[in-house]
Amino acid sequence: MFLFQILKQHALTLFLFTKSDIKTTLIPITILALCAAPVHHPSYIPETMFWIWLHLLQFDVSNQTLDPEEDALNKRDRPVPSGRITLRDAVILRWTLVPICWALSAAYSLQVFYSSVALSVLTGIYNELHAHAGHWLVRNMVNAAGFASFEFGSTLVARYDRSHLDKAGYLSVLFSAGIFFTTIQAQDFKDTEGDLAIGRQTLPIVFPSFSRKTVLPGMMGWSFLLTYMWQVDVWTGSVFIGLAQITGLRFLVFNSRASDQVSFYVYNVWLTMAHALPGYWRYYHKAM
Template identity: 65%
Template structure:
């Protein structure tokens, strides 16, 4: 009996680590910023709702990442060897099975919360298929940015609903926060593409840094500073917080313009996600201070 329990525990741990490795690279870029937005954009009914929202985000992120990483497993063998497919933790066939089993799993979990959360899940799966299986990831940069932004908005809409007492609708602040986030992703998500330019060029992707490399770096600083100004007005941020937020945007933007090696672009993208998390936290500032 003891050996059976040990074997089951070992198997569960193995598969848990495998699932984590599928999503590992997107924890800082997706899970953390969207969890922050969901937590602060909704007047949470209790702290117990936050783990529900975070798990919902992670499960849908797993669905997206398994889909994305089964598109071209050979691509990850060179620069992302710790992922489950190139490391041999899971076979390609089993990954495909997992990819499509996750879809009804996401739907069922979402329907448990509300019909509105279910539709957010449907939208997220739709944009995943459009981005991955239908080739949106390799299309024109504007189409790629648009699909990315729609996918992130679906993440945010569903998770913010879960964080609320009323899981059937968002209030005005919640709607504005999701709309602003959509705009941020649509205009600045190319920040993630600079570090991957060489690999993207080899497989024919038309990202903004490939199509117009010089202009692309200016779009990041312009987008960050513009959104910093807009968000501080929308969420009625005080002067010192606004200056700090703008300083962070300027730091990230200047780094993208002046430091252009792959390792430097990776660090700049990490800092971009710090700015993004701060941007997603501003609705919480408004709820805590300006709206009092």
């Protein structure tokens, strides 16, 4: 019973490291992987989610050991500022997770292993080498490359043949990386105040007015392209494009922190739908 309590406490600590990224990273990437693969057996679903979560944990632990003082002020429920784990132990966990992620990935295929290595390298560039606080263009590029590595590896894990993707799989990852590169500023508006305090140079900070004008055309452009490429029906396409328009207009019209948080939630609904479209094409058109 005592051992169970200890394991439960550790499991909760690990979960809290990733809690804030469940809806923004774990769910959208899982949906893309399952739709782009396609999945040949139900057992691949939890495997895929665990692979994504474990690598997300690696990233989040790395990120949350960089500036614990900031988290102590703004995000006190995180494991380090809340005292669930010491900073020293969190740093040890951060580097222990690297070989664990690599070993798990190598058990699937060499290609999944390469994705895991790429994620570890990009995590180090983004966090320890401070790309997150550098020029917004570099930050966007590293972000897009990181998500592409997440998606490439997780889509392989979700497949029966874990050594390569088909054309639809490659296109899914390519389109998603493009979306993140051109619209990632949607997640930065709500964090402008905190980013300013630690010297980050996000697009909303460098170009406050212009950056808000980039969301609508970016989302609309991708909506029309994906609707065409995945041969979406008129009703589904209208909902998808309409959601992009509503989200983009929200960022233009409302600019409070609370409004930007809501707009970001709506953006994630649109993003999740964008990630599901390869499944629409694969299961609808290929069945015809």
